[in-house]
Amino acid sequence: MAEIAYWEAIRRAHEEELNNDPNVIVMGEDIGVAGGTYKATLGLYDKFGEQRIIDTPISENSFTGIAIGASMAGIRPIVEIMSINFALLALDTLINAAAKIRYMSGGRASCPLVMRTPGGTAHQLAAQHSARLARMFMSTSGLRVVTPRGPLDAYGMLKSAVRCNDPVIIIEHEQMYNLRGEVPDEETFRPLEGAEVVRQGKDITLIGYNYSVHLCLQAADKLAKDGIDAEVVDLRALKPLDRETIRRSIEKTHRVVIAEEDEAPVGVGAEIIAIINEDCFFALDAQPIRIHAADVPVPYNAKLEKAAIPNADDVYQGALKAVGKI
Amino acid sequence: MKASDRKRLLREMIFYRRFEERTFEAYMERKVGGFLHLYSGQESIATGVLEVARPGHDYVITGYRDHVHAIKAGAPAREVMAELYGKETGSSRGRGGSMHIFDPSVNFMGGYALVGQPFPLAAGLALACKHKGTDQIAICFLGDGANNQGTFHETLNMASVWKLPVLFVCENNLYAIGTRIERSTAVTDQYKRVCGYNIPASQHDGQDIDVVMDSARKAVNHVRSGKGPYFVEYLTYRYRGHSMSDSGAYRSKEEEREWSKRDPIILFTDKLKDEGLIKDEDIKAMEKEVDDEIENDCIKFSEESPEPKVEDLHKYVLDDNPDPRWIGPLQNNEA
Ligand SMILES: Cc1ncc(C[n+]2csc(CCOP(=O)(O)OP(=O)(O)O)c2C)c(N)n1
Ligand SMILES: [Mg+2]
Secondary structure (H helix, E strand, O other), X not given: OEEEEHHHHHHHHHHHHHHHOOXXXXXXXXXXXXXXXXXXXXXXXXXXXXXXXXXXXXXXXXXXXXXXXXXXXXXXXXEEOOOHXXXXXXHHHHHHHHHHHHHHXXXXXXXXXXXXXXXXXXXXXXXXXXXXXXXXXXOOOOOEEEOOOOHHHHHXXXXXXXXXXXXXXXXXXXXXXXOEEEEOOOOOOOOOOOOEEEEOOOOEEEEEOOOHHHHHHHHHHHHHHOOOOEEEXXXXXXXXXXXXXXXXXXXXXXXXXXXXXXXXXXXXXXXXXXHHHHHHHHXXXXXXXXXXXXXXXXXXXXXXXXXHOOOHHHHHHHHHHHOOOO | OOHHHHHHHHHHHHHHHHHHHXXXXXXXXXXXXXXXXXXXXXXXXXXXXHHHOOEOOEEEEEOOOXXXXXXXXXXXXXXXXXXXXXXXXXXXXXXXXXXXXXXXXXXXXXXXXXXXXXXXXXXHHHHHHHXXXXXXXXXXXXXXXXXXXXXXXXXXXXXXXOOOOEEEEEEEOOEEOOEEHHHHOOOOOHHHHHHHHOOOEEEEEOOOHHHHHHHHHHHHHHHHOOOOOEEEEEEOOOOOOOOOOOOOOOOOHHHHHHXXXXXXXXXXHHHHHHOOOOOHHHHHHHHHHHHHHHHHHHHHHHHHOOOOOHHHOOXXXXXXXXXXXXXXXOOOOOO
C-alpha cells in the first residue's frame, strides 16, 4: 500500500486500463504531448502513442461527440475536459446523445464513455473557471455521475467507469489533485454506486460529496472537541444516488447537515433534503440544514471568493445549529 | 450495372416513396404520433449512395428524416413502420419513434433530432473503424441546414487532421424548415464551405440516381482507401412539408412544379424505359407489389404487434444487467 497523490491515482488507472484493453483510448486538450493540465495523463503519450492518446483541438462538443460515436462502435474512450466550465459546450452531446442513446434505441446501442473533469473553486480563478455543476449531470437520466473524494476512489472508480457499459461522468476538483492517500499496490476496483460512511458517529450526520466531504471531516473533528459525535457520509455517486445509506444514518443520528460547494437552488442539497423528507422525515429531530455557496458568480477578489464559498467552519456552525447549541 | 439491379433500384425507390406516403396516412389516422419527416423527393440520394457502399458493414448515421436511410442500410421495413407505431417490435422497441430509428445489427447507428449532432458521432464511428483497422467506413447523411452548426466545422477539422474514414453526404434541399438557404447561409454551395478543412468535396445533381452512384462510388473509394474524409453534396428537393405541421407557405408553387419535373423516380423510370428494360405495365405491377408488401407486411405487422409494457418503463436507461464488480453498490460496515 503506497500513499500517492490524487493525480497519480488517476494516471495509474489510465495506464492500467490502457494496458488491459487495446480499445481504451484517451482524448482531450493537452493530454498527450503536454501530459495533461493536472498531469493525469503524464507519460501516456510516450507509452501508448498518438493513436490512443489523442490531443484534440478546442472543440469540446465535437470531440466529446467523436468519443461517443466511437463508444457506440466498441471503443472505450476516456475524455478529459479541462474544466467543468468548458463541459458546458459539450452538454448537447452528453445530455442529448450519450445519456439518451441506450434508451431511444430500445437498448440496442450504448455509449460506454467516461468523461472526467474538474469542477469547483480553487485560487481566485473567478467566475468562468469556478463552476461546480454537479447538479446538472445529476439531474439527467441515462448518466452515471461520481465524485471521488480521494486517491483511492479517483483510481478505483475510474477503472470501474472504463469497464462499465454506461456513460460515466467523473467530477474531480481543482483543489484535490495533490491530495495524498493510500491506494493498494494490487489492482483494485471501486464501485460506481453506493455512499460511504467515512466516519461513524451517533449525534449528527454530515453529508458531503467531492471536496465538501473534507469540510465535513474537518467539522467533525471540531465537533468532537465539543463532545458532539458526528457521522460523515460521502455520497460518492450522485447518480444513481444511494438513498439507503442516507436513511440509515439519519435514523441513527436524527440530525443532518448537507455541505455542497455549489449554489443552493435546485442543487444537490435540495435533492437530498427531498429524499430525507420522503424516506425518513419522522426520524428527524431538527430541520435539515444546507451549507452552500452564496448565490453569486464566483468573485475574483480573494476575500470575496472566500465569503462566497463554504468552509469547514460553516459546516461546524451548521451542525451546532442542528444540535441546538446555537 | 446489371439490368436486374437497375430494375431492383427502381423498385426500391418506389417502395420508399410509397412507404413514406403510407406513414403520412397512418399519421392522419393518428396511428403515428410525434414529428414525422418524409423523404419523398430525395430517395435517389440514400438509395444511390448506399447502393455503392456496403450496408450492414459500413456505419450509417443521419438526422430525423431517417426511415429510408435505415431501410436501405438493412433495417427491416416492417420494424421501421412498427417503430412509428410505437410498438415493442419496432426498430427501437417503441422508445425512439420516427426520428430515432436504430438498427445496430446492420450498423445503422441512429436517427437524431438535434440538427448537426450526427457529425461528430459519425466521425467517432469512423475513428473506431480506423482504430480497429477494419475496412469499414462511416457515412453521415445530413441536410444543408445542419452545416450551420458548430459541429459541422469542428468535426470536419478533426476528421481531416486525423484522416478518419468518414463520408459526409449533404442533402441540400435548399430549405431548413421554412428558411431558404440564401437567407441563412453566406455560401450556398455547401461543398465550397469544406475547402477550409483540406477535405475533397464535390457537388452533384441529387435527382439522377446514376449521377449519385457515380459520384458516391468515387467518394466511397476515396474514404475506404484510407485517404481520409470526403464531402459530397447533392442538390435535391423535398416534396412534402418539413414535417406534418408545415403549411409550405414559404415555397412558390412554381418552384415546386419545376422540381416535380425532376422527380428521381420519374427520371429513373424514363431512363429504364429508354433502355428498354421496363414498360408501363411493369411499373404498374411493381407499384401493386410494393403496395401489397407495405400493407400486408409492414402495416399488418405494426398493427398486430404489442405495445411496450408499462412495467418496462425503466428498462434501457442504464445497462440493465450491470456487472457488480464495477457497479457495486459499495458495502458499508454497520456501526
Ligand atoms: C439543434 C437544433 N436546432 C433546431 C432544430 C429544429 N429543426 C429541426 S429540423 C430543422 C431544419 C434542418 O434543416 P436541414 O438540415 O436542411 O435538413 P432538412 O430538414 O432539410 O432535411 C430545424 C431548424 C433542431 N431539431 N435541432
Ligand atoms: Mg434542408
